Amino acid sequence: MTSHCPVCKSRSVSVYLDQVEDGLDSSRIGSSRTMISPGRIVRCNDCGFGFRQSRFDQEQLASLYRKMDPKVYQAELRGRERTAETHLRIVQKAVHGGHILDIGCASGLFLSKAVDAGWQVTGVEPSEVLFREASEKLAGHGTVLPLTLEEADFGDQKFDAITLWDVLEHVEEPMDMMKRCRALLKSDGCLFLNVPDLDSFEAKTLGKRWPLLLPEHMNYFNRPSLKLCGEKSGLRLVRFGRRRSYFSTQYVLYRLSQHQIPGAKVLSKAARTAIGRALIPVSLGETYAVFGTG
Secondary structure, three states: OOOOOOOOOOOOEEEEEEOOOOOOOHHHOOOOOOOOOOOEEEEEOOOOOEEEOOOOOHHHHHHHHHHOOOHHHHHOHHHHHHHHHHHHHHHHHHOOOOEEEEEOOOOOHHHHHHHHOOOEEEEEOOOHHHHHHHHHHHOOOOEEEOOOOOOOOOOOOOEEEEEEEOOHHHOOOHHHHHHHHHHHEEEEEEEEEEEEEOOOHHHHHHHHHOOOOOOOOOEEEOHHHHHHHHHHOOOEEEEEEOOOEEEEHHHHHHHHHHOOOOOHHHHHHHOOOHHHHOEEEEOOOEEEEEEEOO
């Protein structure tokens, strides 16, 4: 159990949400999860960072991600491709080309978009199934390693851009990961990341039914705590932003019904038609940030 803030080290914390502390196994992580209780979440009274009080170490988490069921993730291919295109636009506003490292690259959709745009690409992905998919998708036009960032050895390699799309909320020590990214960036490189935002309209409005309150999420940020995390890692904030993700109508309703949003369960059953396959942009209550090394 952690009683102090992992970011600013303050011991002044308050309970944000107190739900059942279930054990974590591979059936409870990823889009195919069957359980959604996020456990006990506390929030720092000083910097605003939120975190699951019962932590899982990185070795435990890596083992679970290697075995997770990717079927629901794979079923949302069209939407994830649209989201990957959005991510690439965010990157190319700050960095115009070079070598990019995507941490937690999943099935390689973002990397394949980057290859098409002329980037040299490398990815790391611990899930065995998704690693194989990413390798096949890139077809030799990039490198994917079946590892976590902590396990990967890049030698003297430095990158123009590093991306952490929906990754930092999953790790035991977010600042350690950001420091590792800082060390892997070139002197004019940028780090891009997207995380759940406790101060977002969606988080405040939905409360305990917010869909980003999940068993595998160790960390919940707001913009001040994310900026502080970057600064303590030797990074300079360039800008914040918000991006929408694309999902099928049926998937959105399925997720909302899991979180007991009124009416979602009935609509989810009705959406098993062509309407259910339609893509819609969804704001989940996240924030993205761009950090520079200078």
